[in-house]
Amino acid sequence: MxxxxxxxxxxxxTPVLSGIDLAVSATQFTGIVxxxxxxxxxxxxxxxxxxxxxxxxxxxSRELRIGYVPQVETVSWNFxxxxxxxxxxxxxxxxxxxxxxxxxxxxxxxxxxxxxIEGLAGRHIRELSGGQQQRVFIARALLGDPxxxxxxxxxxxxxxxxxxxxxxxxxxxxxxxxxxxxxxxxLNGIASHLPHVVCLNxxxxxxxxxxxxxTADILERTYGARMEILEHAGMxxxxxxxxxxxxxxxxxxxxx
Amino acid sequence: MGELLRxxxxxxxxxxxxxxxxxxxxxxxxxxxxxxxxxxxxxxGLSHSIFGGYAASALIGVNYVLGAGLWGVVSALMISxxxxxxxxxxxxxxxxxxxxxxxxxxALFAVFGRRGRSFDAAxxxxxxxxxxxxxxxxxxxxxxxxxxxxxxxxRLLFTTFDPEVAAASGVRTGIVDAFVMLVLATSILATMQVxxxxxxxxxxxxxxxxxxxxxxxxxxxxxxxxxxxxxCGFVGMNASYHADVQPGPSIxxxxxxxxxxxxxxxxxxxxxxxxxLIERSAADALRAPGPRRALS
Numbered sequence: 001m002x003x004x005x006x007x008x009x010x011x012x013x014t015p016v017l018s019g020i021d022l023a024v025s026a027t028q029f030t031g032i033v034x035x036x037x038x039x040x041x042x043x044x045x046x047x048x049x050x051x052x053x054x055x056x057x058x059x060x061s062r063e064l065r066i067g068y069v070p071q072v073e074t075v076s077w078n079f080x081x082x083x084x085x086x087x088x089x090x091x092x093x094x095x096x097x098x099x100x101x102x103x104x105x106x107x108x109x110x111x112x113x114x115x116x117i118e119g120l121a122g123r124h125i126r127e128l129s130g131g132q133q134q135r136v137f138i139a140r141a142l143l144g145d146p147x148x149x150x151x152x153x154x155x156x157x158x159x160x161x162x163x164x165x166x167x168x169x170x171x172x173x174x175x176x177x178x179x180x181x182x183x184x185x186x187l188n189g190i191a192s193h194l195p196h197v198v199c200l201n202x203x204x205x206x207x208x209x210x211x212x213x214x215t216a217d218i219l220e221r222t223y224g225a226r227m228e229i230l231e232h233a234g235m236x237x238x239x240x241x242x243x244x245x246x247x248x249x250x251x252x253x254x255x256x
Numbered sequence: 257m258g259e260l261l262r263x264x265x266x267x268x269x270x271x272x273x274x275x276x277x278x279x280x281x282x283x284x285x286x287x288x289x290x291x292x293x294x295x296x297x298x299x300x301g302l303s304h305s306i307f308g309g310y311a312a313s314a315l316i317g318v319n320y321v322l323g324a325g326l327w328g329v330v331s332a333l334m335i336s337x338x339x340x341x342x343x344x345x346x347x348x349x350x351x352x353x354x355x356x357x358x359x360x361x362x363a364l365f366a367v368f369g370r371r372g373r374s375f376d377a378a379x380x381x382x383x384x385x386x387x388x389x390x391x392x393x394x395x396x397x398x399x400x401x402x403x404x405x406x407x408x409x410x411r412l413l414f415t416t417f418d419p420e421v422a423a424a425s426g427v428r429t430g431i432v433d434a435f436v437m438l439v440l441a442t443s444i445l446a447t448m449q450v451x452x453x454x455x456x457x458x459x460x461x462x463x464x465x466x467x468x469x470x471x472x473x474x475x476x477x478x479x480x481x482x483x484x485x486x487x488c489g490f491v492g493m494n495a496s497y498h499a500d501v502q503p504g505p506s507i508x509x510x511x512x513x514x515x516x517x518x519x520x521x522x523x524x525x526x527x528x529x530x531x532x533l534i535e536r537s538a539a540d541a542l543r544a545p546g547p548r549r550a551l552s
Contacts, residue, residue: 048424068421079292079417080474089414093426098409098475124472144425 001026001064001148001179002047007056009042016042018203020056024148028179029170031191034200035223040183041071043200044150047181064148067141071152072133077126083136084108084121090143111139115169131162138169149173151182155190163189187214187238210236263497271391272383272450276489276503278394279447282401283456284463284485286443288478289436291464292416297347298335300457301354303444305331307453308357310378311364321445328441331357358453381452381504383493394446401439405478408432413474450493452504462511463488469522488514 002024009017017039024030024047032040045051046058048068087108088100100108112118115135120128125136134154141149154170155163167190174180184190191197197213199205199222206218214236219227230237263269290299309327313320331353338349365375377385405412414422415432423429444456451459467480492507499506 045420050420050424066424068424070418070421076292076417080468080472080477081413081417082473085413085474086417089410089417089422090425092410092414092422095410096407098406 001028001061003059004046004053005057005059007046007053007058009039009046009051009053015202017046017053020046020204022198022204024179024181026147026177026179028148028181028196029174029194030181030196030198031194032181032183032198032200033185033187033191033222034205036185038201038222040200041152044068044152044181044183047148048150065144065146067138067144067146067149069134069137069141069149069151069154072130072137072157074152075125075133075137079125081125082121083112083117083123083125083128086125086136087111087139087143090140107143108139111143114142115139129162130158131165134158134162134166135169138173142173146178148179148181151180153183153185155184155186160189167193187219192235192237214238260494260498263494268383268386269493269497271386271388272503273490273493274391275386275394276383276450276493276507277486278398278489279443279450280459280463280489280492280507281482281486282394282398282443283447283451283459284467284481284483284488285398285401285405285478286439287460287462287464287485288467288474288481289412289416290440290460291468293436295436295440296457296461297350299440299444299460301335301350302328302332302441303448303453303456304358305354306357306441306444306448307378308359308361308364310448310453311361311375315364315368324448325441325445327357328444332437332441376502377452378448379452379454380502381448381450381455381507383450383496383503385449390446390449397442397446401443402482404435404439408435409475412436417474450489450503451507452502455504455508458508458511459485459488462508462515466511466515466518469518484511484514 002022004020004022007017007020007022008015020043022043032043034040042051046053048066049058049060084100084105088104091100091104091107108121109118112121115138117128117132117135117139120132120136125133128136138149138151138154149170151170155166158166163186170180170182182190192210192214195209196207197210198207199213199218201222205222206213206215214229216227216229219225219229219238225240228239230239264273287299290296306324306328308331309324310320312318312327313323316323334353335346335349338344338353344352376382411422411427411432414425414427415429419429419433443460444453447456447459463481463485464477466484467477470480471477488507488511492510493503495501495510496503496506
């Protein structure tokens with residue numbers, strides 16, 4: 001669907017991405033992990049087409065339709081917009097009349113029902129819980145009938161139950177044939193559950209299944225900190241408060 | 257009642273009321289976009305900047321709409337150029353360039369004297385210089401902006417709310433942004449004569465903020481702000497005649513009184529809706545929308 005070949009991006013001369021090679025297929029379900037400032041969001045925006053590389057090339061297939069779910073922290077929650085108005089933004093291009101048609105109303109209703117937030121159409125976006133807010137933006141992306149969904153930290157700032165719900169929703173959407181690429185800081189709650197993980201720090205440090213990518217060596221090179229990897233139910237579990245071969249609670253480390 | 261209607265016997269006042277009402281409605285409508293995009297300071301700066309062009313065109317006898325308009329465009333390009341070099345921020349660039357332009361206007365009037373249109377009228381607004389050409393200009397402009405807003409509603413909404421995703425979805429956000437700047441500059445030019453450059457920013461911000469306190473819907477906010485702006489213009493112009501003050505301060509004070517009433521009546525709900533309207537990005541950074549904090 002999308003091929004990145006030796007893509008390099010920079011802001012004010014400082015490289016944010018360097019020599020990125022990535023092939024996105026129709027069955028992709030990938031989590032991009034890395035420290036803050038490692039280029040995760042920039043990589044999504046290169047795929048989206050809103051950031052152009054200074055070197056390298058991006059090839060998109062003709063049938064590519066991308067849906068983008070922004071980071072919730074970047075959304076203006078005080079903006080006067082209801083759930084249905086927000087979702088209907090996906091139907092902007094080529095539309096001239098401001099009011100919605102009967103078909104558009106039905107489509108909005110259908111996508112809200114599909115995501116389990118029917119009945120919230122008239123609510124202001126700020127009046128929703130974190131999980132509902134995330135679903136509104138997924139609904140907007142889905143209304144554009146995408147075959148690739150890009151999500152920037154879909155579970156940041158949400159509780160464990162919501163994170164679980166969002167992950168299962170994405171799994172269902174992937175089963176229905178939607179390719180998904182998301183960024184996350186959550187190595188155990190999200191990344192280790194995905195079929196494919198990319199460890200990024202300006203360049204791709206490692207990629208593969210969670211067992212292949214979430215290794216102590218790759219994570220140390222990605223985050224610059226030593227971590228221990230345990231295994232639970234066939235999935236890697238990353239321990240980060242790790243010091244001289246054992247997990248140390250914070251109070252002991254600070255000596256209090 | 258007769259006393260209230262008496263000023264309508266004068267043609268200059270009838271013209272002034274029409275212009276003030278349409279100017280208020282126009283600024284209210286444009287103000288919604290200005291406020292939601294966090295562009296209030298640009299509106300304020302642009303109006304001051306245009307004063308420099310107004311003074312220069314008055315002195316050399318050029319049409320003030322043309323002169324001040326060109327001056328505004330040059331100022332906007334200079335702000336954009338300085339900001340792009342990233343040496344100083346956009347707010348500082350606006351502060352330096354627009355106040356320098358305003359100061360130049362004052363200096364030109366001081367050195368070369370006052371010719372043509374009134375100096376005080378440009379600063380604080382006047383009903384005396386309003387002619388039928390102004391009536392037709394403001395009426396036509398308001399209708400044109402309303403029609404463009406009607407047909408471009410969806411693009412305007414998407415681009416204002418989420419410009420990056422809008423661009424990625426195929427909306428030509430550059431054209432929408434240019435349209436907004438053009439409408440803002442023309443609205444300031446058309447309103448300057450009645451309201452005055454020092455107070456135009458208030459006519460952009462107050463109706464939109466009052467409307468935001470009353471609704472959670474973008475479309476309703478547009479209608480409400482337009483209506484509120486028009487009412488403030490009409491009432492303010494009448495109050496101006498009876499209280500014998502310039503129209504600019506009078507219109508702004510009516511708006512401020514309405515803001516106070518709505519602020520008190522809508523209580524904490526209205527206030528929550530307006531949090532961060534002016535400094536949207538700063539407020540958003542502090543307000544992570546987690547499940548508990550997001551509830552209003």
